[in-house]
Amino acid sequence: MRKSWIVALAALAPLYAQNIVIQNATIMTVTKGTLQGSVVIKDGKIAEVGEKVMMPQNATVIDAGGQYVIPGIIDCHSHIAVDGNVNEGSVSVSSMVNIKDVINPEDIAIYRALAGGVTTANILHGSANPIGGQTLVLKMRWGKDAQGMIFEGAMPGIKFALGENPKRSGNPQGGRGATQTAARYPATRMGVEDTIREALNEAKDYKAEWDEYGAKVARGEHPIPPRKDLKLEPLKEVLEGKRYVHAHCYREDEILMLLRVADDYGFKIRTLQHVLEGYKVAEEIAASGTGASTFSDWWAYKIEAYDAIPYNAALMQKKGIVVSLNSDDEELMRHLNTEAAKAMKYGGMNETDALAMVTINPAKQLGIDGRVGSIEAGKDADLAIYDKYPLSDYAKVQKVLIDGQLYFDRDSDVSGRPAKALEKQKLIEKEKQSQPKPAGGRRPVE
């Protein structure tokens, strides 16, 4: 099935590999306003955007008359495309594990995300531990292998988690997500803070050890290097500002706690994830330069998610925080455009600011806004084409391009379905034929 689909794509690929012009579209650039015109794509990059453009030679033309082009959607919090458990929940600090090791490029959720206009996603470890695993940013290049999915050059991250999840994960009576076997520290919010501080203390010592080693080598000595510790390596990188911290959090008190911890150890939290009570401490978050990635109107699924309001995103944004809306879920991931639209109703955001929350803002939070997140010359040609106004329930994604290549095309998807169904039916029939006949008399025949 995939095979034939890939063949179909491969046939299309040359058409889209070089120069493409998307014409007659309403182009919502997010950073440079909205206009009627064309987008020119050369070698995977956006070459020109405007009402009138220079038509390159041998360009493939996509006529998007009456349609809308937006930057490919970026999801700052996703768990798709992961093989095995998304949580290494056995330990309180699982920084030694890395999503990069378990990318599953065959996860159908990737294709479904594409069909929802998503071109880039931040793939996170789960929230079972105060300090979780290493994270990375993927482009939804469906059909490529694991390495081909990686957003090259994007800063790697690490998951931190506060509150109920890390508390209960170690508690045998802890309900959802709890381990069956053994109690694990911490069981309180105090313990979560302590666990993070202890791990960072260890990382500081570890860093000092390596710095000392480096100094000796620089002096021309030949010392035995310290033991490389995969748990502390990524935390050392956090201290050195070489790895982003994406912190799962809900309550105002724990948000402030984490900002203080980061301050004490001299690094910045890159994003607060979920952050449903962010509106209560928006000034403090803004002052720390931390981003916030939240839900539009998803709450009350646990006690710490009760004090949430749908105005959270808008209120945080008004205080100067870079705010994004994320999915944390493979279904929600398919309609982040309408999640953004909700902020226009709750909080009165304009359409550009709303759209920014699923495009340029998450790009900024992930440090990839130089490459993606808006429709500007020089950026990657990661684009989603909708048939209708994209901040509407009625809009459907028609085509999705990543690096100027077509990765989703609604027409060929729909027209290809009967052939795929037939192929599958054939295999089922073949299997039935080859089944041994049930031995006589073994089972009463009715």
Add this chain to the structure above:
Amino acid sequence: MRKLVPALLLLCAWAIAENPRTLAIRNAKIVTVSGPVIDKGTVVVRNGLIEAVGENLAVPAGAWVIDGEGMTVYPGLIDSLSTVGIPSLAPPPAGRGGRGQTTTTPAPPPSPATAPATAAAPVTPAKGPEDRPATTSWILAANEIDPSDHRIESVRSAGFTTTVTFPARAIFGGQGSIIDLASAERAGEMVVVPAVGQYLAVSRGGGMFGGFGAGFPNALMGYIAYIRQIYLDAEHYKLLKEAYAHSPRGMERPPYDRALEGVLESKRILLPANRVVEMDRMLRFAAELQQPVILYGMREAYRPEAAPLLKKYGSPVLVSMHWSEAPRDPDPEAYRTMRSLENIDQGPAAPGLLQKAGVPFALYSDGLDQPRELQRAVKKAIDAGLARQDAIRALTLSPAEIYGVADRMGSIEAGKIANLVVTKGDLFDDHTQIEMIFVDGKQYKPAPEPPAGGGRGATEEPGVSQ
């Protein structure tokens, strides 16, 4: 009458002198594997080794002569990944892990791992890599061989004279050993090579290693991180040990670590990979660890992406013959993925495709231990496009090459170990009878076949689970 004579001769050879030091099989078709097939020739065996093979050989004086008229002689089959010889690792009789069921979850390691752990099991859950969870890297299968394992006779009756037996019960299970399936007094007589590589698993296979306690690692990424840490630690350990050996005076003594010792002693690793995604992941991982690797499993090796990928890395692979099977009495309402249907339909085509692409591979039993099951499993691959001679090679010379022992086994050549299978009819055909098996030059008769549907844990179809 013409039939009776060889039969009588056979009977005499077996009944009167079970183990002559010198014997010759005459007038037989000889499939040497390393060279051309000899239509009518003689194999001379002396002191457990093949002394000579050829068309017009003189039979040495005093040799026991077996008239091989109408028979074919093959090299003894080698099961390239097995637990035979370690009775505690025998798969449970029913519900052995079929491979057709998993979809996107990581596949559990193939059936060698489906045994309860019996090693002394720490009860406290591991809190991190430092606790060396599910690690018995220092174990050698050779030290655990029990000649009384009843599977030895069963597997031998299918024509297997040799197994590469692994203590397959942990993340770092220990090193495999090449075992000749002789009825030995002492296990040591069966060992051909005591250490051929470290068996690695990346799952506890749904609690199969329960005895090792839960705890770290738990997710696939945890297993990978753990294995990576062990190799980093081994490298560091080596540095410290060398420095200490060089000048112990004034240097803190590095603590002895049996887990790292076992890892450092292993000259290659075996990693599981069923899906193409897993092949890609594990080949990259082995390259990162700078370890020569053999991949095992290969359920999706039939997919067009597989052979070029495997070829690129050049690592040999072991293909499980526990083919994906259609579920019995499938629920017509149940959703079946296209992938699972393709696995069932095309899985057995993998060996033929790997052969065409020039990927070095061997077949392994993956828990099948009944002669008919094994024969049917090989036949499936042949029916799906693997040439018969290539099937034979994948169970003889290829595994010998993969483990670096082709200088002593895997084909019928002078000087090699006298492991032979003598059949009436072509090996792996439905009605072919295995007449005799020779292990280290000793002759065995196949065990009488159990009544249809009987036998220990036999199911009508091989590999059907649940």
